[in-house]
Amino acid sequence: MTFTFRLSLLLLVVVGWNLDSTSAANILFLSPITSYSHTHFFFYTIKALASRGHTVTHWNGLKPREDIGNVTHLHSSGMQKVNSRHDIGFDTNNPVRLWLKHPDRMANTCRTCYNDPVFHQLITSREHFDLIVIEAFMNECMLPLVQHFRAPFIYMSGLPPLPWMLESTCSPMSTQEYPNLVTEFTSDMNLIQRTINIAVSVVMVYFRDWFILPRVDVEARQAWINSTEPLPTVKEIENRLSLFITNSQPSINYQYFKSSTIVEAGGLHLRPPKQLPKDVESFVNGSGDAGFIVLSFGSIVHGSGLPEATRKIFVAAFSRLPQRVLWKWEDESGMSDLPPNVRLYTWLPPLIDLLAHPKMRLLMTHGGLYSNQETVWSGVPLIGFPVFGDQSNYVVKAEKDGYAIKLDWMTVTEDILFHSIQEIVNNPKYKENVMKLSSLMREQIELDRPLERAVHAIEHVVRHHGAPHLRPSSCKLGMMQRESMDVTLLLALIVIALSYLTVCGVRSTTFKVFRWAKADRLIKTKTQ
Known part of the structure; x- marks a missing residue:
C-alpha cells in the first residue's frame, strides 16, 4: 500500500467523519421568558448553529434582532409585553x-405561556x-414540551449556576x-458565612422543589392536551437533562466544582465594536480630554424609576463633573x-460599542453580569449600584478585584457619588x-473560544442522542x-454516641472507685 493511497484513505475517513458529525439537526430553542440582556447568550449560539447548516426554531419572548x-422565529405580542416589563423596580428589590x-x-x-398561541402551535x-x-431561568414551564x-x-443560562442548577447537573454546590449569587459573600468565607451560605443554598433547592415546581405541575397538567398519556412532573422531566451551558467566565466569576454536564461559555457574546x-x-x-461616562440600570430595572430624591443627587453630582454623561x-x-x-437616551447603543470608545472613562451600572463582562473585556472600570438578585455578588467581586x-x-x-x-x-x-483582568479574559476567550465550545457541546448531545454518558x-x-x-450526620451521631458512652463509662468508674474508697475507709474505721 503506497503512502499516497494511505494518505488518501485517511483523508477520506476524516472527511467522512466530519460530514457525519456535523450533519444538519433540527433544534428547538425555547426562551419565552427572557430579557434583552439574556437573549445575547441565545442569539450568538443560534446564529453559529445556523451557519453550520442546522435548522433552528426559536420561540423568543422578545422580537428577534x-x-x-x-432560523424560524416564533413570536407573539403577548410575550413581548411580559418581557418588556418585569415589574421589578427600586421599590421591589x-x-x-x-x-x-x-x-x-x-x-x-x-x-x-400556556395561553400563548405559539405554545398551542x-x-x-x-x-x-x-x-x-x-433558557434555564424562569422557563421551567417549557419542560412539558420535552x-x-x-x-x-x-439548559442554557445567562447566569452562573444557582444552587438548583448545580443540583440538576449532579454537581457539588461548592458552598x-x-x-451563593444572592449573597454578598466572597470566596474567602469564615465559619459563620459558610454556614449561612450552605443554609441559603439548601433552602433555595428545597423551596424550588417543594413550592415552585409543584405550581408549574398544576398549570402544566391543565394545559396538557394529550389525554391518553399522563404528564410526568417537571422535576422528573428535568432529571433527563443532558447538558447545562452557563454564562460564567473564570477570570471574573468565582470558581466552583463542575460535573461533566456543565459547559462554561461565558463571554460567547463578546464581539468587535461597531461605530x-x-x-x-x-x-x-x-x-475633550475629560471623556465621558455612561449610566445605565440595564434592561430589567428602568432607571427612570429612581426615587426623586436619588435622581436629584445624581443630577447634582453630574453637574460638578468635567466629563459628559450618557x-x-x-x-x-x-x-x-x-x-x-x-x-438622556431612552435606549442606548450596545454597551460593548460605547465601552470601546477611546473617550470612555467609567461605567455606572446596576452591576449585571453582562455589563460586568463587557467592562472587563473593554478595560473600563465601573461603579456599581446593585438593585436586586445576583447584582451585589458581581459588584462585590469587581470591588475585590480592584x-x-x-x-x-x-x-x-x-x-x-462625586x-x-x-x-x-483620577x-x-x-x-x-x-x-490586567481584560488581558487575562481575552487570552482565555481567544484560547477557549466559548462560542465554539457551546456549539460543539450542542452538536455532541445531538450526535449521541442525549449524551447519557x-x-x-x-x-x-x-x-x-x-x-x-x-455521612457527616452519621459521623456526628457516632461521635456523640461515643462521647456519651465515654462520659457514662467515666462516671460509672468514678462512682465505683468512690464507693470502693468509701467502703475501704469504713472497713479501716471498724478494724481500728
Missing part, C-alpha cells in the same frame, strides 16, 4: 420578598426535533468557596433640571487592575447524599 437563514413571591410569579408566568405540532434548548417531542434537552450612531458620536467626541432614562418627558453636560466601587443607591449622597467618580477617573489603579453516577444520589451530609 435580525432574520437569520435556517427585597430578596426574601421576591423569593417568597416566586411560586405565584411562576404560576402566572406558566399560565401566560408547538403542542399540536408533529414535527421531530433532535434537541431542545431551554415530553411532547420526546427529545433530549439542554465552601462558591458564594456609534452619529448623534452619540458627536456628543461624546465633544467631551444617561439611560426611559421616560421620554426627560428632566427639567438636566445639566448641559448630560444627555476595578470597581460599590455604592448603595438608597444611602448615596451627592458628595459620596468623590467616587473622581476616585475612579486614580490609575482602577484602570490598571481592569486592564455525560451524566455522572452521582445523579443516582439525592442532594444530601451528594453533598455527604448524611
Whole structure:
C-alpha cells in the first residue's frame, strides 16, 4: 500500500467523519421568558448553529434582532409585553420578598405561556426535533414540551449556576468557596458565612422543589392536551437533562466544582465594536480630554424609576463633573433640571460599542453580569449600584478585584457619588487592575473560544442522542447524599454516641472507685 493511497484513505475517513458529525439537526430553542440582556447568550449560539447548516426554531419572548437563514422565529405580542416589563423596580428589590413571591410569579408566568398561541402551535405540532434548548431561568414551564417531542434537552443560562442548577447537573454546590449569587459573600468565607451560605443554598433547592415546581405541575397538567398519556412532573422531566451551558467566565466569576454536564461559555457574546450612531458620536467626541461616562440600570430595572430624591443627587453630582454623561432614562418627558453636560437616551447603543470608545472613562451600572463582562473585556472600570438578585455578588467581586466601587443607591449622597467618580477617573489603579483582568479574559476567550465550545457541546448531545454518558453516577444520589451530609450526620451521631458512652463509662468508674474508697475507709474505721 503506497503512502499516497494511505494518505488518501485517511483523508477520506476524516472527511467522512466530519460530514457525519456535523450533519444538519433540527433544534428547538425555547426562551419565552427572557430579557434583552439574556437573549445575547441565545442569539450568538443560534446564529453559529445556523451557519453550520442546522435548522433552528426559536420561540423568543422578545422580537428577534435580525432574520437569520435556517432560523424560524416564533413570536407573539403577548410575550413581548411580559418581557418588556418585569415589574421589578427600586421599590421591589427585597430578596426574601421576591423569593417568597416566586411560586405565584411562576404560576402566572406558566399560565401566560400556556395561553400563548405559539405554545398551542408547538403542542399540536408533529414535527421531530433532535434537541431542545431551554433558557434555564424562569422557563421551567417549557419542560412539558420535552415530553411532547420526546427529545433530549439542554439548559442554557445567562447566569452562573444557582444552587438548583448545580443540583440538576449532579454537581457539588461548592458552598465552601462558591458564594451563593444572592449573597454578598466572597470566596474567602469564615465559619459563620459558610454556614449561612450552605443554609441559603439548601433552602433555595428545597423551596424550588417543594413550592415552585409543584405550581408549574398544576398549570402544566391543565394545559396538557394529550389525554391518553399522563404528564410526568417537571422535576422528573428535568432529571433527563443532558447538558447545562452557563454564562460564567473564570477570570471574573468565582470558581466552583463542575460535573461533566456543565459547559462554561461565558463571554460567547463578546464581539468587535461597531461605530456609534452619529448623534452619540458627536456628543461624546465633544467631551475633550475629560471623556465621558455612561449610566445605565440595564434592561430589567428602568432607571427612570429612581426615587426623586436619588435622581436629584445624581443630577447634582453630574453637574460638578468635567466629563459628559450618557444617561439611560426611559421616560421620554426627560428632566427639567438636566445639566448641559448630560444627555438622556431612552435606549442606548450596545454597551460593548460605547465601552470601546477611546473617550470612555467609567461605567455606572446596576452591576449585571453582562455589563460586568463587557467592562472587563473593554478595560473600563465601573461603579456599581446593585438593585436586586445576583447584582451585589458581581459588584462585590469587581470591588475585590480592584476595578470597581460599590455604592448603595438608597444611602448615596451627592458628595459620596462625586468623590467616587473622581476616585475612579483620577486614580490609575482602577484602570490598571481592569486592564490586567481584560488581558487575562481575552487570552482565555481567544484560547477557549466559548462560542465554539457551546456549539460543539450542542452538536455532541445531538450526535449521541442525549449524551447519557455525560451524566455522572452521582445523579443516582439525592442532594444530601451528594453533598455527604448524611455521612457527616452519621459521623456526628457516632461521635456523640461515643462521647456519651465515654462520659457514662467515666462516671460509672468514678462512682465505683468512690464507693470502693468509701467502703475501704469504713472497713479501716471498724478494724481500728
